[in-house]
Amino acid sequence: MFRGSFVSRDREAYGKFTPNPDQVMSAKSKGKSIVTIFPDWCKGCGICAAFCPVKVMELNDQGKAVVVREEECINCGFCELHCPDFAIMVQPKVDSEIPAGSKSAHVNAAPNGSVESEKSIKEKG
């Protein structure tokens, strides 16, 4: 299926396609989720950053994904489903603050201690 992909002409154009965020989402569902990235698990493949319809993630200078526009997230679930390293977690935001249960949930999620809390991830940027 990948045969001769290097000669196909429209592949370049396909890669550059970026949807207009205003057409893709409804403003209502914006900003209702928390996106967490575990930097120790991320291998920097860039799938989340390339396919996110509203460009919530970007790759930093270390090549790892970071959350830059969390308030734009429409909770489509693409990154969570397609992250090969299980490094992205999208959770609903209960209040404007971080819900009380979410921190302990993160610790449960990866008991080997490689997961950092949200605060330290944001500090690292």
Added chain:
Amino acid sequence: MADIKGTQLIHEYLRHNKKFPHVFCSGCGHGIVLGSLIRSIHGLGLSKDDVCIVAGIGCSGRLAAYVDFNTVHTCHGRALTFATGIKMAKPGMHVIVVMGDGDSMAIGGNHLIHAARRNIGVTALILNNNIYGMTGGQCSPTTPAGANTQTTPMGQMEQSFDCVELCTAAGANFVARGSVFHVKRLDSMIMEGIKNPGFGVVEIMTPCFTQYGRKNGFKSPVEMFHALKKNVVKRERFDEIPEADRGEKVPSGIFVQKDTPGLEEKFYEMAARCQGGK
């Protein structure tokens, strides 16, 4: 475990003492298949003790080590034979075999067609990345003609296998093809495959950037995912495309779905008949 979902759910099913992040290269699709398999098993409501994952050798063989089910890591190409034994001894167990394309169609090619002929009640996931990834990038039976690999630097000259047609012809009960880009469809295919009696095959198209993509003009793993997005089309849509315009496109979806009873059902029925008729 009822209320959690997404990545948190997947983390519940992993063996965290197996040194995460996993061994797969950056941009490899095998991790997505692992997540899809876990979601499917959770979606069917199966207990961890009722599921047995059997894996062969290769990159895909590592999947069995990472999940917290009953798991067996077997010889190269012989995963289906181990699975046949497990299913015959414990017919209540849901046996899922994870194999690569070389594992299933080259070294274990004979076992694949005979498992399909026997209609043993296991579900085989064939992770087709068009190459032998772990052993250094040799060309495999599914490497497309013209592709450059480590062993075919001037282009592959042979025809490649079509897994779906091979398994359909051999008589498998359930044959489907999905891709790691279309994850929701893949989830439903794996769920259907586990539910269906008899031998089930799900071929999963997954990119291998390290060994295949770099030699064939892809600049990043993301480009390989763009190629998947473009080339894997639904079966119904594929039939509408005129043959001249198909190019690299491959059909995906469920191709065969029959409910012939599997070998283990027939065997235990016969055993009961023989014992009752003394």
